[in-house]
Amino acid sequence: MSSRLVLLTIALVAVLIGGNFTALKFALDHTTPLLMASMRTVVGGTFLISFALLRGERIPRRREDLLNIFVVSFSITTVSSGLLLIGVNRVPAGVASLVSSTMPMFTAVLAFLLMGTAVSRLGRVGLLVGFAGTAVLASPSLQGETAAIGIFALVISALAWAFGTVYMKWKDMSRVTPVMLVGVQLIMSALVLVPFALAVEGTAETEWTLGLFVPLAYAAIPANAVTFALMATVVRKATPTQAAATAYLIPVFGVFFGWLIRGELLGPAEFFGGLLVIAGVYLLVNANARAASLT
Numbered sequence: 001m002s003s004r005l006v007l008l009t010i011a012l013v014a015v016l017i018g019g020n021f022t023a024l025k026f027a028l029d030h031t032t033p034l035l036m037a038s039m040r041t042v043v044g045g046t047f048l049i050s051f052a053l054l055r056g057e058r059i060p061r062r063r064e065d066l067l068n069i070f071v072v073s074f075s076i077t078t079v080s081s082g083l084l085l086i087g088v089n090r091v092p093a094g095v096a097s098l099v100s101s102t103m104p105m106f107t108a109v110l111a112f113l114l115m116g117t118a119v120s121r122l123g124r125v126g127l128l129v130g131f132a133g134t135a136v137l138a139s140p141s142l143q144g145e146t147a148a149i150g151i152f153a154l155v156i157s158a159l160a161w162a163f164g165t166v167y168m169k170w171k172d173m174s175r176v177t178p179v180m181l182v183g184v185q186l187i188m189s190a191l192v193l194v195p196f197a198l199a200v201e202g203t204a205e206t207e208w209t210l211g212l213f214v215p216l217a218y219a220a221i222p223a224n225a226v227t228f229a230l231m232a233t234v235v236r237k238a239t240p241t242q243a244a245a246t247a248y249l250i251p252v253f254g255v256f257f258g259w260l261i262r263g264e265l266l267g268p269a270e271f272f273g274g275l276l277v278i279a280g281v282y283l284l285v286n287a288n289a290r291a292a293s294l295t
Contacts, residue, residue, distance in 0.1 A: 013230050014246050018253025020223035021093035021100075022261050023215040024085065030212035032205050033085035034197035036219075041077055041193055043220035045186030048228070052180040060176045060184065068171045073185035076164035078192050083157035090150025092264040097254020098274040099137055099154040104281050105130045106162035115170055123287035130280020136273030182228050248281045 027036050049059070060066060088096045105127050111117040119127065138151045173181060206212070231246070251274065258264040266274065 009230055010246055011249070013227050014249035014253050016223050016227045016230075017246075017250045018097060019257045020219055021088060021097045021254045022257040023218045023223065024088045025093045025258075025262060027212055027215035027219060028085070028089045030207040030209060032197070032201040033089045034082055034193065035201050035203065035206060036216070037082045037085045038190060038193040038197045039216055040220045040224065041081065041186045041190040043216065044224040045183050045190055047221055047225045048179055048183030049187065051225070052177065052183055055179075057177055057180050060180065062175065065173065065176055066184075068167075068173050069176065069181060069185050070188055071167055072164045072173075072181075073188040074192070075160045075167065077182075077186050077189035080157045080160035080164065081189065082193060083153040083160065087150045087152075087154035087157060090146050091154070092258055092266075093262060094251075094255035094258035094264050094266060094274075095137065095270055096150075096154055097251045097258070098270070098277055099134065099151060100158055100161075101248065101251040101254075101277055101281055102130060102134050102155065103158040103161050103165075104285055106159045107165050108284055110162050110166045111169070114166055120287045123284050126280045126283030126285075126287060128280070129283060130277050133273045133276025133278075133280055136269055136276060139273070140267060140269045179229065182225075248278045248285070251278055 024036070031039075053059075060069065084096075084100065087099070091099075108117075108119055108123060108127060112119055134155070138148075138155075140147070176184075255266065255274065
C-alpha cells in the first residue's frame, strides 16, 4: 500500500467516525439512548460475524479467549457504547466528538498504571494540555444538569473504552482474528444491552421509521464495522505517526459534520477547550509514535 493510499484510508476512517456522532443525534430523535446502543451492537455484530464466517473463520470456543473477549466487550461495546449514546443525547455532536477524543489520554494513563508503560516528557505535556482542555470543555455544562450529565457520561465512556483497549494489549488475544474479536464482543454486548434497554426504556418512545433505520445502519456498519476493517489495514501498513493521526482527525470531522448537517456551533469555551484537547492528543500520540519507531 502506497503512502498516499494509507493517508487516504486514514482520512476516510476519520470522516466515517466523525460523521457517526451526527448520525447518532439523528437516530436519537426517534429512539432512546440505550435502545439505540443495543440495536447498533446487534446490527454491527451480525454484520462482522457473518463476514468473518464467509472468510472461513471460526467462532472462538476456548474459555480463556471468551472470558477476555467478554471483558473487552463489557468495557468498550457495553459500558462505553451505552454511555456514549447517553452523552450524545444530551450535548451537541461536535462537543461529544471532542470529549470522546480524550480516549488516547486515558489509554496512556491506564497503560502506565496497569502495564508500567512509561510516558515520555512530551507525552506528559500532552496529557496536561488535553485534560486542561477537557476541563474547559466541561465548564459550560456546569450551568445545566442535562449537559453536565452528558459530559460526565462521555468522559466515563472514553475511560471505559481506554480500559478495554489497554486490556487487549495486556492479555494475549492473538488466537482470535480482529474481525471475529469485534464481532463476538458486539454480540456479547447485545446480550447484555438489549434486555437492559427493554427493561429500563422500553419501546414506547421509539419510532420505527427511516429516520431511525438510516442513521442506525450508518452507525452500525460504515462507522463501526467498516472503519474497524480499515483501521486493521492502517495498523499493519502505516507508520505509527500515520496511524496515530486518526486520534486527532476524528474530532475535527465530528465538529465539522455537526455544523454542516445540524447547524451546531461551538461556543468560546467549547472551541478553546476543543483546541486544547486536539493539541494534547496530538502531542501524546506523536510522542508514542516516536517512541514506537525507535524500538
